[in-house]
Amino acid sequence: MIDLRSDTVTRPTEAMLESMREATFGDDSRDGDPTVIRLEAMAAERMGKEAGAFMPSGTMANLVAMLTHAQRGGEVLLEQGSHTLNAELGGIAGVAGLFYRGLPGHRGAMDLDALREALRPTLRNQMGTALVWMENTHNRAGGAVLPLDHMRSVHALAGERGVPVHLDGARIFNAAAALRTEARTLAQYADSVCFCVSKGLSAPVGSVLCGSKAFIERARAYRRMVGGNMRQAGPLAAAGIVALETMVDRLGEDHRTARRLAEGFHRIDASLVDPREVETNLVRVELRKSGRRAIEWSASLKEKGVLVAPCDAYALRFVTHRHIGDAEVDAAVSAFASLWDGR
Template sequence: MIDLRSDTVTRPTPAMREAMANAEVGDDVYGEDPTINRLQDRCAELFGVDATLFVPSGTMANQICLHVLTDPGDEVILDRSSHVFNYESGASGMISGVQLNPIDTSDGRLSTDDVEAAIRPDMPVYARSRVVSIENTANKAGGVVYDLNRIHDIAAVVRAHRLRFHLDGARLWNASVALDVPVHSLVKPFDIAWAAFSKGIGAPVGSIIAGSQDLINAARTVRKQLGGGMRQSGVLAAAALVGLDGYRERLARDHANARRIADTVSDLDAFDLDLERVQTNIIIFDVHDGTAESVIEKLARHDVHVTPFGPQTVRITLHRDISDADVNATMDALKAEFA
């Protein structure tokens, strides 16, 4: 099976399994798990922040971040395609009592003009604009990247209006590799940020929240309130530590393989694909005739599995478990069915 549905489908490597089996553990709710602490210290250095916090999932990471930045009745400005708006089961309203203000953009990325236009006047009839949230890379927009110039420009608007800045960095590792910049440079403009270990890093579970010591202290309390305080969770951190070793070379390979498949898709008249949006490990394209489900069924005949992203939209996602031979087989399957 060539599983291109998501980069969440990776299996722990033998090295990860060995590290998990041998992990030194303690009670992380007491702050006493040495492997969790090593992971948090390593990520604090990578991100250039005071402190970090391991959490079970990306959705929990997003919701903790928004909770510590807002009060009930506040508003979060974000792109309409963002994960927080589309794929988190209305959690922001339920958990934090905030409303989301989704902005339509041309390419899945907010601009300074978008943010300026979305900020509410300071009047009692309006929700208080409180947070600007961006997703880097932007999954639903095709894995496109916010570059440093755009991030700093938006940050300047955020600061001028005394708002808070949140980064959904589920695939932050991919953005760092695509831009060839260190992770800390992409995190520095934000009040709080997070990155997933279960996507580009290839670990089975977990994400890391990064910020000031005060915000991470508050995040630890919210994590406990949401049921995310785990005990001997060093067995999970051990896999993430292994995944961090050499991740940049692995992701660069994923990005190159995504481009190879994208070139094939672009050459086929059955599909419509904007190659400029293939910047990382994600390929999103539209089907001219037929449906996404019909494409999925035809590729499945070749044991190639992709995912629908709309009635006529398909997503392909590259990851560590996809070999060069798998990429060649995928291109062959696309040509066999759609050329």
């Protein structure tokens, strides 16, 4: 099977497996584990922050960031297609107890005028803005990269009102690679940031939430509250360390194969995807012209040996990663072409 459902399907490298065998086994929720502490320090340094906390998942890292930044009843402002609104099962309201307002945007970048109008203080008759949220790269926008100027403007607008900014940077290293800069350059426009080591970086499990020392100390309490203390987490952290040391520089290859995939689909029918909009390792393919729903396309492609997930009623999301080379891309395009011609 050619698995293009997500970069979370990547398997750990031999170096990661070896590091896991040699890792320490301290209790991270008590005295701390040396391997976890090393990963957290490395992550914080990469993000230009003071401290980090290792989490089981990006969803939990986002939830803990909300709990740490905001008080119940406050409002979170974020672009309406954000992952945390559309794929994290309502934790923003159901667990964090926060209201939210999805703002219009273009390719994941929220409209700045809408943000300016939505920012508001807490008064006797209204709860104010508790948190401003960005996502880079932007999942639902097909892996689009938020421009640095946009991030700078969002951070400045929030700062004028004394509102903290969180960056959901699950694939921040992909964004940095596309912008030809370091991840800390993006993270400077947020008070907190989280990223995954279990996506394109190929570690089996985990995300790291980074921010100031005081913020992370509070975050550790909320991590415990939502069940995120992992006890002997050293082996998982060890794989994350190898991921940061060895996998970041190769992400550009995933971007190249994504463009090759998009170009192949574009040759089949120009309505499917515009290759110029493929900036990282996600390719969103629009299927409405076919008249068939994405779930039907997914089932048909599976029969031809290609796994891919729907991302909308009439759209599929293809994700390239280190197990996908030119041969796999070309085979996936060929399988899709045979179905398109016979639709």
